[in-house]
Amino acid sequence: MIPVSWYLIFSAVLFAIGLTGVLTRRNVLIIFMCVELMMNAVNLTLVAFARSFGTVHFAGDAFVIFVVTVAAAEAAVGLAIIVSLARQQESIDADQIDLLKE
Amino acid sequence: MFEAINSIIWSLQSVAFAEPKTDTGLETIKSIIWLIPTLPLAAAFLNGFIALTFLRSKPKSELTATQRGLRYLTSTIGILAIAAALLVSLIVLFFLIGQDKEHKLIQVENIYTWIPSGDFNIKVGFNVDPLTSMMTVVVTTISLLVHIFSTGYMREESGYHRFYTYLPFFTFSMLGLILVNNFLLLYVFWEAVGLSSYLLIGYWFSKKYDWGRLLPSDASKKAFIVNRVGDFGFGLGIMWIFVVMLNHAEGAAKGFDRLNYQNVFQVFEEGSKTGAIDHNTITIIAILLFMGAMGKSAQMPLQVWLPDAMAGPTPVSALIHAATMVTAGVYMVGRVNPIFSLSPEAMTFVAVIGILTAFFGSTVGTTQKDIKAVMAYSTVSQLGYMFFALGVLGWVAAFFHLMTHAFFKGLLFLGCGSIIHSNEETIHEALHKMHLVVKDHNLAEEIEHAIHHDVDPQDMDNMGQLIKKMPLTGWSMVVGAAALAGVPFTAGFWSKDEILGQAFAHGQYPIYIVGLFAALLTAFYSFRMIFSVFFSGDYRLPKAMNRAVARAGGVNAVEFVAQGRKTKPNQVEVIAKESTKNMTFPLVFLGFMSIAAGYVGLPRSIFGGLSVFDSFLEATFEPAFAQVAPKETSAWLTVILLILSGAIALTGVAIAYYMYHQNRDVAPYRARRIAGPLYTISKNKWYFDEAYDLLLVKSGLLFERSLWLFDRYVIDGAVNGTGWVTRQSANYLRKVQTGFVGNYALYITIGLVGVIGLFYLINGI
Numbered sequence: 081m082i083p084v085s086w087y088l089i090f091s092a093v094l095f096a097i098g099l100t101g102v103l104t105r106r107n108v109l110i111i112f113m114c115v116e117l118m119m120n121a122v123n124l125t126l127v128a129f130a131r132s133f134g135t136v137h138f139a140g141d142a143f144v145i146f147v148v149t150v151a152a153a154e155a156a157v158g159l160a161i162i163v164s165l166a167r168q169q170e171s172i173d174a175d176q177i178d179l180l181k182e
Numbered sequence: 183m184f185e186a187i188n189s190i191i192w193s194l195q196s197v198a199f200a201e202p203k204t205d206t207g208l209e210t211i212k213s214i215i216w217l218i219p220t221l222p223l224a225a226a227f228l229n230g231f232i233a234l235t236f237l238r239s240k241p242k243s244e245l246t247a248t249q250r251g252l253r254y255l256t257s258t259i260g261i262l263a264i265a266a267a268l269l270v271s272l273i274v275l276f277f278l279i280g281q282d283k284e285h286k287l288i289q290v291e292n293i294y295t296w297i298p299s300g301d302f303n304i305k306v307g308f309n310v311d312p313l314t315s316m317m318t319v320v321v322t323t324i325s326l327l328v329h330i331f332s333t334g335y336m337r338e339e340s341g342y343h344r345f346y347t348y349l350p351f352f353t354f355s356m357l358g359l360i361l362v363n364n365f366l367l368l369y370v371f372w373e374a375v376g377l378s379s380y381l382l383i384g385y386w387f388s389k390k391y392d393w394g395r396l397l398p399s400d401a402s403k404k405a406f407i408v409n410r411v412g413d414f415g416f417g418l419g420i421m422w423i424f425v426v427m428l429n430h431a432e433g434a435a436k437g438f439d440r441l442n443y444q445n446v447f448q449v450f451e452e453g454s455k456t457g458a459i460d461h462n463t464i465t466i467i468a469i470l471l472f473m474g475a476m477g478k479s480a481q482m483p484l485q486v487w488l489p490d491a492m493a494g495p496t497p498v499s500a501l502i503h504a505a506t507m508v509t510a511g512v513y514m515v516g517r518v519n520p521i522f523s524l525s526p527e528a529m530t531f532v533a534v535i536g537i538l539t540a541f542f543g544s545t546v547g548t549t550q551k552d553i554k555a556v557m558a559y560s561t562v563s564q565l566g567y568m569f570f571a572l573g574v575l576g577w578v579a580a581f582f583h584l585m586t587h588a589f590f591k592g593l594l595f596l597g598c599g600s601i602i603h604s605n606e607e608t609i610h611e612a613l614h615k616m617h618l619v620v621k622d623h624n625l626a627e628e629i630e631h632a633i634h635h636d637v638d639p640q641d642m643d644n645m646g647q648l649i650k651k652m653p654l655t656g657w658s659m660v661v662g663a664a665a666l667a668g669v670p671f672t673a674g675f676w677s678k679d680e681i682l683g684q685a686f687a688h689g690q691y692p693i694y695i696v697g698l699f700a701a702l703l704t705a706f707y708s709f710r711m712i713f714s715v716f717f718s719g720d721y722r723l724p725k726a727m728n729r730a731v732a733r734a735g736g737v738n739a740v741e742f743v744a745q746g747r748k749t750k751p752n753q754v755e756v757i758a759k760e761s762t763k764n765m766t767f768p769l770v771f772l773g774f775m776s777i778a779a780g781y782v783g784l785p786r787s788i789f790g791g792l793s794v795f796d797s798f799l800e801a802t803f804e805p806a807f808a809q810v811a812p813k814e815t816s817a818w819l820t821v822i823l824l825i826l827s828g829a830i831a832l833t834g835v836a837i838a839y840y841m842y843h844q845n846r847d848v849a850p851y852r853a854r855r856i857a858g859p860l861y862t863i864s865k866n867k868w869y870f871d872e873a874y875d876l877l878l879v880k881s882g883l884l885f886e887r888s889l890w891l892f893d894r895y896v897i898d899g900a901v902n903g904t905g906w907v908t909r910q911s912a913n914y915l916r917k918v919q920t921g922f923v924g925n926y927a928l929y930i931t932i933g934l935v936g937v938i939g940l941f942y943l944i945n946g947i
Contacts, residue, residue: 099931102924102927103924103927103928103931106924108923111923111924174922174923174924175922175924177921177922177923178920178921178922179921180919180921180922180923180926181919181920181921182921
């Protein structure tokens with residue numbers, strides 16, 4: 081059986097890639113995809129732990145399913161925001177948009 | 183109301199016909215006492231209602247006929263109410279005279295419980311004994327005469343009805359002060375008379391010029407504030423009495439009034455006998471209470487307000503600042519005699535303050551030019567006499583003098599009012615005629631302004647020879663001044679001699695000698711006033727007017743005012759007139775009283791039982807006499823003292839006659855040169871006002887300024903500094919808020935790394 085640390089190392093790498101993407105990329109769509117990536121890295125740790133330690137209860141698995149559901153909803157809302165952003169600002173470059181300042 | 187009238191009739195019958203000692207008589211008297219203060223209060227409310235609803239403060243000329251009627255109605259209501267109160271007071275007085283010595287105390291208790299609160303129970307009630315009764319009669323009599331006098335004096339005032347609202351209100355407060363039966367109510371009425379005094383001193387609150395005197399609006403505030411100083415002590419004294427009562431009347435029943443006079447006196451007497459109440463506590467309480475008396479009765483060093491209180495209308499000065507309110511302090515010490523007499527130290531304190539004030543007042547009175555100022559310092563001085571009489575344990579003598587003083591000083595002040603009123607009318611008339619003679623409008627204006635500004639109707643330098651023009655005022659004032667001076671066989675002679683005799687009998691020889699010297703000065707200044715106003719030289723008012731006009735550069739060469747009927751075509755004739763009958767009647771009546779009042783209290787060692795005043799008032803001072811028995815000089819010594827004080831008075835009159843009748847143009851100035859600095863000190867009232875200005879006002883302002891600087895730089899500095907630091911730091915920190923999503927993500931990441939790093943740092947890797 082593959083030890084749990086392997087899963088964790090893999091998810092950490094995945095999370096780091098996602099984080100780097102969020103911090104470095106300018107395109108909002110790509111930032112959004114990177115966020116999804118980070119979320120999936122977290123899901124992976126949850127599943128790994130559930131498999132290794134949660135022999136009786138399926139709390140970890142249930143939680144992952146819940147996260148996936150919420151992520152789906154969030155993706156819908158997020159993409160809608162990006163579409164309206166693109167329409168209003170005529171750009172989806174994160175460095176051009178400082179609406180949060182106001 | 184009907185019930186009240188009925189009970190008056192009943193009591194009249196019971197006094198006149200029925201056995202005076204029956205219980206029904208006592209019950210009837212008890213049932214009418216409440217009328218004494220309530221009638222003036224009702225008048226005050228009624229007049230206040232009329233004044234506020236129908237009249238406001240329109241000048242007399244703008245009123246309709248109905249309004250004029252209402253205006254006179256207010257004074258009628260006032261006079262009737264006071265007359266009724268006087269009647270009831272007289273009934274009570276005669277009832278008390280008819281009682282045995284043991285029954286000379288009527289207590290009307292539990293009219294209602296004002297404050298029912300655990301150990302703190304205050305019940306409203308009356309405490310009527312000979313002292314109370316004598317005071318109510320004096321107050322209502324003087325008040326009635328002043329009400330009558332004011333119908334003439336205030337005739338042209340636009341605030342006539344306002345005046346007749348305040349005056350009964352004052353009478354109510356004063357009667358309440360006299361009648362109540364516990365210390366808290368005494369304090370309430372003590373403040374109420376202070377309030378009415380304030381309102382009446384400031385009656386002409388809009389006056390902008392008063393010939394160099396303190397303006398009414400300022401004078402009223404000064405009176406109120408100086409009284410606060412004394413009342414601070416008075417309040418503390420009452421609180422201390424309450425504390426003592428809490429500690430020493432533990433077994434008291436529920437609802438026991440711990441500030442009721444009789445309860446307090448009983449506890450103090452027993453506590454002092456058994457030693458349960460510390461002697462020093464009693465002394466301090468007595469001195470604290472006396473502080474209140476020092477404020478209200480203008481004793482040194484709190485006397486400064488009284489002379490300035492003369493800014494009020496003269497009838498007010500007569501009623502409040504001479505005859506009644508200022509004697510409240512004397513009354514209070516007499517009322518609380520069971521406590522005061524327990525502490526010889528406190529009595530010495532009272533005597534020393536009294537004699538100092540008597541001396542102070544008489545020295546200042548000799549040099550003042552303002553006729554009302556002379557009278558004011560005379561009042562200060564005579565109040566000093568009353569206090570040192572109390573201090574040397576001449577309890578009855580003090581109140582005998584209080585009574586005679588009320589009559590003759592009331593007379594002198596009303597007389598001053600009559601003179602001032604006449605002078606004002608004369609000036610007014612002269613100006614009216616002047617406008618007819620002087621055709622040039624600007625010149626006329628100039629003359630009017632000069633006369634209004636320069637000719638002070640109260641300045642004795644502008645008076646002389648008035649006796650021919652105002653005989654009734656003049657001769658009654660001569661009687662009053664004789665009583666004040668202590669000229670033999672006037673009321674003041676008997677009462678002042680009784681005070682001096684008491685000082686002598688109790689072995690207080692230094693006080694006796696200073697008192698005698700003050701009596702000499704008193705005789706001098708009172709006849710200085712009489713001679714310069716009524717007799718010497720010529721009528722000076724026209725001259726004063728001419729001088730004022732000349733100084734203003736109006737009609738230089740021409741004498742613009744002439745005397746008598748010798749007028750040239752461009753001159754104005756001036757004739758002083760006697761005041762109207764409603765003003766002279768009170769004067770004549772008081773003139774009669776200024777002699778007659780002395781014959782109720784003739785020296786007992788000579789006349790024995792004839793001295794009804796002594797035997798009547800003794801019942802009140804039983805507790806004090808239980809401590810120290812009353813002393814009297816022997817018959818022969820009394821005669822010698824009488825002759826001595828009579829001679830002193832006549833000497834004073836003779837000096838005044840020489841200086842102000844025979845040589846008015848020379849002698850006063852020569853005397854001034856001889857006296858040198860003494861004159862300056864006296865003229866400047868011993869520099870009391872200046873000293874207070876320096877010690878309290880200026881240094882107070884300095885202290886205040888330093889507090890202001892502290893506030894400005896330290897407190898404001900701290901507050902503004904906080905703001906400055908916040909703004910400066912925000913200036914840098916706000917740059918963090920860029921609005922770019924990437925930056926925020928970076929901060930979150932840094933935070934995350936920080937948290938995780940911290941976690942490992944603490945737990946180890």
